[in-house]
Amino acid sequence: MSIDSSRVAENAGGHRMANILTLxxxxxxxxxxxxxxxxxxxxxRQSAVKVGAIGTLSTEGLxxxxxxxxxxxxxxxxxxxxxxxxxxAVVLNFWATWCGPCKIEMPWFVALENQYRxxxxxxxxxxxxxSGKDGVEKFAQQMGLNYTxxxxxxxxxxxxxxxxxxxxxxxxxxxxxxxxSVSGLISKSEIEDNIKKALATSATAKx
Amino acid sequence: xxxWLLALLALAVSAAAAQDFPPGGKPQWVELVSSSxxxxxxxxxxxxxxxxxxxxxxxxxxxxxxxxxxxxIPTELALSxxxxxxxxxxxxxxxxxxxxxxxxxxxxxxxxxxxxxxVQAKGTSPVKVMVPAELKYQACNDxxxxxxxxxxxxxxxxxxx
Numbered sequence: 001m002s003i004d005s006s007r008v009a010e011n012a013g014g015h016r017m018a019n020i021l022t023l024x025x026x027x028x029x030x031x032x033x034x035x036x037x038x039x040x041x042x043x044x045r046q047s048a049v050k051v052g053a054i055g056t057l058s059t060e061g062l063x064x065x066x067x068x069x070x071x072x073x074x075x076x077x078x079x080x081x082x083x084x085x086x087x088x089a090v091v092l093n094f095w096a097t098w099c100g101p102c103k104i105e106m107p108w109f110v111a112l113e114n115q116y117r118x119x120x121x122x123x124x125x126x127x128x129x130x131s132g133k134d135g136v137e138k139f140a141q142q143m144g145l146n147y148t149x150x151x152x153x154x155x156x157x158x159x160x161x162x163x164x165x166x167x168x169x170x171x172x173x174x175x176x177x178x179x180x181s182v183s184g185l186i187s188k189s190e191i192e193d194n195i196k197k198a199l200a201t202s203a204t205a206k207x
Numbered sequence: 208x209x210x211w212l213l214a215l216l217a218l219a220v221s222a223a224a225a226q227d228f229p230p231g232g233k234p235q236w237v238e239l240v241s242s243s244x245x246x247x248x249x250x251x252x253x254x255x256x257x258x259x260x261x262x263x264x265x266x267x268x269x270x271x272x273x274x275x276x277x278x279x280i281p282t283e284l285a286l287s288x289x290x291x292x293x294x295x296x297x298x299x300x301x302x303x304x305x306x307x308x309x310x311x312x313x314x315x316x317x318x319x320x321x322x323x324x325x326v327q328a329k330g331t332s333p334v335k336v337m338v339p340a341e342l343k344y345q346a347c348n349d350x351x352x353x354x355x356x357x358x359x360x361x362x363x364x365x366x367x368x
Binding site for chain 2: 096097098099100101102128130139164165166167183184185
């Protein structure tokens with residue numbers, strides 16, 4: 001073997017080694033991405049279901065922002081437009097007939113509607129049922145709901161951050177801004193505290 | 208070599224992203240763990256069965272096939288069998304749980320549960336088919352409920368002579 005050919009062989013060997021090292025680093029990097037991707041996804045899903053008997057999920061994206069306006073049909077066939085309630089404190093409660101925790105809150109909302117209506121409280125229940133108005137109407141009658149119930153749409157749910165878990169409730173001030181939002185069942189006293197905060201707001205939007 | 212590395216890298220990033228954003232963008236609360244028979248073999252005029260194992264995510268429950276309330280959405284396995292083959296699911300009994308928000312007991316599946324599928328061929332010609340299957344369920348945890356979901360998969364059925 002001549003000197004030149006041995007250099008060529010050395011260079012070739014060096015390139016091969018560099019390629020192998022690059023490949024090893026790339027494989028480790030890829031494995032890391034997959035591992036952390038998996039772990040991150042698992043962690044996100046676990047956090048989405050990490051709840052106690054009374055716990056909350058985060059729906060804070062709309063807090064301090066104007067509540068997205070919508071127009072939906074109520075059970076009695078009227079058009080309900082959120083912006084028409086400007087000047088009132090609004091509780092926007094997303095629920096469904098198949099949602100057990102939602103049923104717990106309903107008698108509380110009935111009582112709170114009676115207690116705070118004169119002060120300007122308006123509770124709007126948004127049914128996210130796909131099964132149709134008749135089933136929702138029957139359920140609302142059985143539960144003795146005294147507040148407005150509208151048939152929800154996915155587009156409205158999306159506008160409110162997806163509303164994946166039910167119940168999800170938004171507390172809207174008199175100026176139309178979301179002052180708090182809660183996903184999951186909370187206590188009646190926590191609901192009442194949020195209602196009081198909403199009632200204490202001014203009708204004039206602060207810029 | 209570099210092109211291969213870039214391709215591998217792109218694949219890995221896609222795989223990691225896909226795990227964060229499953230199809231439909233929302234997570235499944237139930238997964239299909241296994242089937243007792245990867246291919247369900249059945250005689251032209253005969254029967255067979257397979258057992259499908261499912262797993263409900265930790266801290267979650269889904270309604271059983273026969274929930275105690277008509278308002279609740281039952282777990283159903285829909286199987287689109289081709290002509291000449293019938294597939295009949297046999298559901299396990301749910302177990303009753305008490306939750307803080309329910310005055311009555313709920314009949315649910317938690318953890319792992321299995322559904323047996325009875326397959327019958329009625330003089331069917333030899334064929335190998337993929338049968339679309341959909342597990343429809345509705346999940347809750349202790350303080351929230353989530354919209355009904357469908358877990359899609361396929362069962363392979365082979366009809367022999």
